[in-house]
Amino acid sequence: MKPIQMVDLKGQYEKIQSEVDDAVIDVIRSSMFINGPEVKNFQQDLEAYLGVKHVIPCANGTDALQIALMGLGLQPGDEVITADFTFAATVEVIALLQLTPVLVDVEPDTFNIDIDAIKKAITPKTKAIIPVHLFGQVANMDAIMEIANEHNLFVVEDNAQAIGANYTFKDGHKQKAGTIGNVGTTSFFPSKNLGCYGDGGAIFTNDDELAHTIRGIVNHGMYTRYYHDVVGVNSRLDSVQAVVLKIKLPHLNDYCNSRRDAARAYTQAFKNHPHIITPTAKSNNTPNCGEICSSCDCHVFHQYTLQITNGKRDELHKHLLEKGIPNAIYYPVALHAQKAYRDDRYNEADFPVTNDLVKKVISLPMHTELDEAQLNFICETILSFMDAN
Numbered sequence: 013m014k015p016i017q018m019v020d021l022k023g024q025y026e027k028i029q030s031e032v033d034d035a036v037i038d039v040i041r042s043s044m045f046i047n048g049p050e051v052k053n054f055q056q057d058l059e060a061y062l063g064v065k066h067v068i069p070c071a072n073g074t075d076a077l078q079i080a081l082m083g084l085g086l087q088p089g090d091e092v093i094t095a096d097f098t099f100a101a102t103v104e105v106i107a108l109l110q111l112t113p114v115l116v117d118v119e120p121d122t123f124n125i126d127i128d129a130i131k132k133a134i135t136p137k138t139k140a141i142i143p144v145h146l147f148g149q150v151a152n153m154d155a156i157m158e159i160a161n162e163h164n165l166f167v168v169e170d171n172a173q174a175i176g177a178n179y180t181f182k183d184g185h186k187q188k189a190g191t192i193g194n195v196g197t198t199s200f201f202p203s204k205n206l207g208c209y210g211d212g213g214a215i216f217t218n219d220d221e222l223a224h225t226i227r228g229i230v231n232h233g234m235y236t237r238y239y240h241d242v243v244g245v246n247s248r249l250d251s252v253q254a255v256v257l258k259i260k261l262p263h264l265n266d267y268c269n270s271r272r273d274a275a276r277a278y279t280q281a282f283k284n285h286p287h288i289i290t291p292t293a294k295s296n297n298t299p300n301c302g303e304i305c306s307s308c309d310c311h312v313f314h315q316y317t318l319q320i321t322n323g324k325r326d327e328l329h330k331h332l333l334e335k336g337i338p339n340a341i342y343y344p345v346a347l348h349a350q351k352a353y354r355d356d357r358y359n360e361a362d363f364p365v366t367n368d369l370v371k372k373v374i375s376l377p378m379h380t381e382l383d384e385a386q387l388n389f390i391c392e393t394i395l396s397f398m399d400a401n
């Protein structure tokens with residue numbers, strides 16, 4: 013058996029190696045490292061793939077979130093609602109812009125932002141909601157858009173983990189994750205579902221005016237060269253990353269399918285275990301089939317995350333590492349409990365789900381190159397540990 017990786021970037025690269033090597037050498041020979049034609053080419057390909065009017069590439073997924081909030085013109089003191097159970101980048105940019113983060117609890121089955129908790133958190137100062145499509149699954153966008161329309165709020169989708177996922181609305185139509193709210197953001201960090209070979213990110217919107225504003229913000233607030241109309245930032249995707257992404261984008265659907273195949277194998281192995289809860293792949297408007305079926309396109313499995321309910325999560329984590337099975341605790345601490353984001357405004361009783369998940373979750377190896385022998389070994393190792401404990 014090949015050694016098991018948490019994310020096998022090398023194995024994936026080897027399948028597109030000659031194409032990537034040639035394209036990267038071409039960029040070097042052209043010397044157009046920044047704002048070259050390759051960036052525009054990738055931007056257009058991604059617009060077509062997502063079915064969105066504007067993609068604005070930038071330097072990373074954290075910048076993308078910050079720039080999206082700047083583009084919406086939010087002012088210090090405005091409240092922004094986001095999930096308590098996610099990577100810190102989301103709350104970090106809210107705080108950096110001197111907006112007020114309002115962390116709310118998540119749903120126990122999808123790990124995504126809880127709709128009733130959003131409703132409870134709305135005040136006259138609320139200006140935006142940032143749903144994070146966590147671990148690759150789209151949040152309940154029907155309900156979120158309804159709340160946003162009712163209260164006149166912006167919706168910024170943090171799509172760093174769910175690029176390629178589809179959301180099926182109540183009326184049956186589908187849209188790509190990240191293209192539903194006012195603006196969506198993503199990360200091309202190497203381990204993300206569409207990763208480059210360094211840092212990268214992008215912002216998506218169907219709003220022409222907002223796209224224009226954002227194109228200036230990413231470029232020092234310039235709309236005309238050397239005329240700075242607003243305070244901006246410097247945030248660029250470089251040409252080397254753009255050619256890598258352009259080559260990988262046509263494979264993205266296959267990459268998502270490979271991840272779902274691995275997820276299906278895991279779920280089959282663990283679904284009947286009394287102390288393991290497998291992740292739910294559920295569109296809000298399609299029944300939860302309990303499997304990872306072909307219509308589970310709402311989930312692209314950035315992570316495959318189990319809940320261990322017998323209190324042995326930390327022991328399992330160590331045991332798997334000893335057996336050569338990488339695994340990770342995403343996330344070990346609720347954001348409202350992190351030193352940087354603690355606040356007297358929060359009440360522990362408002363976060364029952366997140367406070368429970370941080371003790372139970374464990375994410376298994378998940379990437380496009382997992383083979384049957386590796387999957388079998390991982391499943392057998394986990395099941396024999398669970399049965400012995």
Ligand SMILES: *Cc1c(COP(=O)(O)O)cnc(C)c1O
Pocket residue numbers: 072073074075098099101102144170172173198199200201211212213
């Ligand atoms: C990775 C990630 C980000 C940040 O992306 P970077 O490119 O690393 O800055 C933001 N939000 C979520 C949910 C992420 O997973």
